[in-house]
Amino acid sequence: MKIAVIIKQTPDTETVVKINDAGNDIVGTGVKYVMSPYCEFAVEEALRTKEKLGGEVVVVSLGPDRVLETIRTALAMGCDRAIHLKDPAYEGGDGQATAKALAAALKTVSPDIVFAGKQAIDGDQSQVAVRVAELAGLAQATIVTALEIAADGKTAKATRRSEGGGEVVELKLPALISCEKGLNEPRYASLPGIMKAKKKEVKELKPAELGLEGQVGAAGAKAKRVKLLPLAERKAGRRIEAETPEAAAAELVRLLREEAKVL
Amino acid sequence: MFELGDQHRMVQDMFRQWCERELLPKVPSLEKGEPPYDLMRQMLDAFGMRDALRASLKKRLSKMGDDGKPLASGDAKGKEGDELESAMRDPLISFLLVKEMSRISPGYATSFGVSTGLAGFNVMAKGTKRQIEKYGIPLVTLDKVGSWCLSEPGSGSDAFGSMRTTAKKSADGGYVLNGTKTFITNGPFADVFVLYAKLDKGDGNPNKAVHAFILERGMTGLSTGQPFDKMGMQDSPTSEVFLEDVHIPAENLLGEREKDPDAARDDTRQNLGHERSGIPAMCLGIIERCYELSMKYAKERVQFGRPILDFQAVQLKLANMYIHYQNVWNGVMRLAWAAREGKPDLAFTCAQKVYCAKAAVEVAMDSIQIHGGYGYMREYHVEKLARDAKMLELGAGTTDINLLQVVRLERERLT
Numbered sequence: 001m002k003i004a005v006i007i008k009q010t011p012d013t014e015t016v017v018k019i020n021d022a023g024n025d026i027v028g029t030g031v032k033y034v035m036s037p038y039c040e041f042a043v044e045e046a047l048r049t050k051e052k053l054g055g056e057v058v059v060v061s062l063g064p065d066r067v068l069e070t071i072r073t074a075l076a077m078g079c080d081r082a083i084h085l086k087d088p089a090y091e092g093g094d095g096q097a098t099a100k101a102l103a104a105a106l107k108t109v110s111p112d113i114v115f116a117g118k119q120a121i122d123g124d125q126s127q128v129a130v131r132v133a134e135l136a137g138l139a140q141a142t143i144v145t146a147l148e149i150a151a152d153g154k155t156a157k158a159t160r161r162s163e164g165g166g167e168v169v170e171l172k173l174p175a176l177i178s179c180e181k182g183l184n185e186p187r188y189a190s191l192p193g194i195m196k197a198k199k200k201e202v203k204e205l206k207p208a209e210l211g212l213e214g215q216v217g218a219a220g221a222k223a224k225r226v227k228l229l230p231l232a233e234r235k236a237g238r239r240i241e242a243e244t245p246e247a248a249a250a251e252l253v254r255l256l257r258e259e260a261k262v263l
Numbered sequence: 264m265f266e267l268g269d270q271h272r273m274v275q276d277m278f279r280q281w282c283e284r285e286l287l288p289k290v291p292s293l294e295k296g297e298p299p300y301d302l303m304r305q306m307l308d309a310f311g312m313r314d315a316l317r318a319s320l321k322k323r324l325s326k327m328g329d330d331g332k333p334l335a336s337g338d339a340k341g342k343e344g345d346e347l348e349s350a351m352r353d354p355l356i357s358f359l360l361v362k363e364m365s366r367i368s369p370g371y372a373t374s375f376g377v378s379t380g381l382a383g384f385n386v387m388a389k390g391t392k393r394q395i396e397k398y399g400i401p402l403v404t405l406d407k408v409g410s411w412c413l414s415e416p417g418s419g420s421d422a423f424g425s426m427r428t429t430a431k432k433s434a435d436g437g438y439v440l441n442g443t444k445t446f447i448t449n450g451p452f453a454d455v456f457v458l459y460a461k462l463d464k465g466d467g468n469p470n471k472a473v474h475a476f477i478l479e480r481g482m483t484g485l486s487t488g489q490p491f492d493k494m495g496m497q498d499s500p501t502s503e504v505f506l507e508d509v510h511i512p513a514e515n516l517l518g519e520r521e522k523d524p525d526a527a528r529d530d531t532r533q534n535l536g537h538e539r540s541g542i543p544a545m546c547l548g549i550i551e552r553c554y555e556l557s558m559k560y561a562k563e564r565v566q567f568g569r570p571i572l573d574f575q576a577v578q579l580k581l582a583n584m585y586i587h588y589q590n591v592w593n594g595v596m597r598l599a600w601a602a603r604e605g606k607p608d609l610a611f612t613c614a615q616k617v618y619c620a621k622a623a624v625e626v627a628m629d630s631i632q633i634h635g636g637y638g639y640m641r642e643y644h645v646e647k648l649a650r651d652a653k654m655l656e657l658g659a660g661t662t663d664i665n666l667l668q669v670v671r672l673e674r675e676r677l678t
Contacts, residue, residue: 069273072269072273073273073276076273076277187309188277188281188309188310189276189277190277190309190310190311190312191277191310191311191312191315191347191350191351191356192311192315192347193311194270194273194274194350195270195346195350196346197273198269198270
């Protein structure tokens with residue numbers, strides 16, 4: 001079975017990010033980058049699929065030099081080889097431009113199944129996975145919390161999370177699965193894995209090699225981020241002044257009901 | 264030599280990720296006395312190290328004579344291409360693991376280090392092939408929990424002179440052990456006890472050689488006390504070990520060969536050096552974490568209308584932490600280099616142990632000071648690190664004893 005997994009490197013959730021002077025991007029220096037947590041579920045599911053049905057897991061990621069570290073992590077977890085879309089021309093793209101590049105890279109793999117995170121934790125747009133499926137002509141199930149692939153590798157049954165409940169869908173492979181928390185417990189990169197990772201192939205592909213010159217990155221984007229808005233400062237709390245504890249409690253209940261509207 | 268390469272950095276990241284996600288949430292229950300050993304096994308499994316260790320050690324066993332020494336000389340460095348094999352023997356990787364565990368819980372690191380590093384290492388280094396197979400490998404892979412028993416109620420700094428535990432030759436060629444050991448890490452739960460006792464040959468000679476014996480839980484006459492209630496290292500179970508006429512066969516003498524007093528003493532000293540070389544990596548973990556948490560807190564905490572990091576009193580403390588942090592890193596790197604090159608330097612190890620332990624206590628205490636009242640609260644991690652740090656000035660030889668050893672060795676070297 002040919003298994004592919006799309007991953008993205010994002011700032012660590014604990015990193016305090018700063019907005020640049022132009023106001024449209026974060027300051028990159030001092031930021032710790034990690035594999036986006038939903039992509040970890042995708043890598044884990046890809047590896048489990050390989051362990052069950054055999055085959056090969058190919059990691060695909062787009063981004064600058066620093067992304068290689070995250071690719072190596074995926075290889076250390078057990079993926080077999082990688083494709084790194086690395087070129088200045090890939091930078092500054094929107095979901096569509098990025099998806100176009102990833103879909104073209106996947107074509108060189110011809111996967112039976114593709115795993116991706118349901119969203120990246122930086123932009124939170126949830127666009128790339130669905131667009132890749134569309135562009136690559138794959139069936140897809142998004143926000144998947146459980147997956148069963150038939151032994152013959154022809155169909156799959158995916159459980160999706162939906163508002164307040166869930167649904168089960170059957171898919172014909174090839175398909176793309178976007179992964180949600182709860183699907184699995186991602187493994188850690190292992191010591192033997194790290195030792196092997198260095199020798200695994202990481203193939204770089206330029207836009208021209210994908211026949212996408214002038215169509216990816218900023219040149220291929222249809223939407224452009226113009227501004228980043230910082231989180232609103234938290235307002236100070238309010239102190240209830242009252243003569244007696246009973247009166248203070250009554251006032252608190254009134255405020256919770258009428259102003260906060262939580263009761 | 265002064266920087267981690269790509270692979271070492273990845274290994275460190277892997278250890279850190281696990282310790283922050285899996286170990287940190289368990290610290291409160293471990294500090295209340297929950298045994299840490301299942302978690303340790305899960306840890307080694309998560310890193311793929313348990314199976315790898317087992318396979319690698321079994322392979323080594325097959326190339327070993329009955330005395331436990333490698334049959335063919337010259338393959339000590341491992342073969343080219345066997346990167347995993349050399350990673351398993353890389354002291355820097357062990358130090359990184361100890362550092363990362365100690366960032367979260369020095370107590371957990373102690374318990375782990377004593378079982379695998381002290382008890383396990385000792386049997387691997389000094390045991391016969393039979394002992395390595397039966398005890399050494401299970402200890403290193405944590406299939407068995409180990410303890411290392413030297414201190415006694417009346418014998419601490421004067422470990423050999425005041426030692427009262429004895430092993431008497433029995434008629435069947437074995438030994439009968441009597442005595443009490445104390446402050447024994449893993450004592451309450453250990454399966455295997457690597458235990459030091461004076462060999463009494465019954466010839467009335469007062470100069471009795473200290474030997475190491477391998478004991479197992481379940482042997483008649485061997486019992487362990489309740490876990491001690493300690494200032495820190497609460498997640499490292501510690502107790503007394505009692506021996507009342509414990510009969511063991513001759514094959515449980517570590518190395519299966521009786522030695523004269525001088526050779527036996529040198530042997531034990533060597534093990535103490537090994538024990539001490541692990542302490543700087545523990546200190547590094549404590550210092551690194553305290554330094555990071557202090558910087559973070561000083562940036563976030565606002566008093567007098569500005570972050571307290573703006574005040575020079577706080578800046579000077581952080582600068583002092585930085586100096587210790589860098590010095591300790593350099594020392595750990597040198598110890599790793601010395602171990603890898605097979606150039607142990609006992610004076611340097613003892614001096615480094617003293618310096619790093621003092622630095623860890625100082626940095627942890629300053630970190631509490633920067634955190635103010637919050638630093639005194641258990642919820643803020645520096646409180647635990649400070650409690651645990653103090654033990655490092657006491658265990659593996661007190662600061663004073665290590666300093667005396669430095670001078671003793673230097674005095675010999677400089678004549």
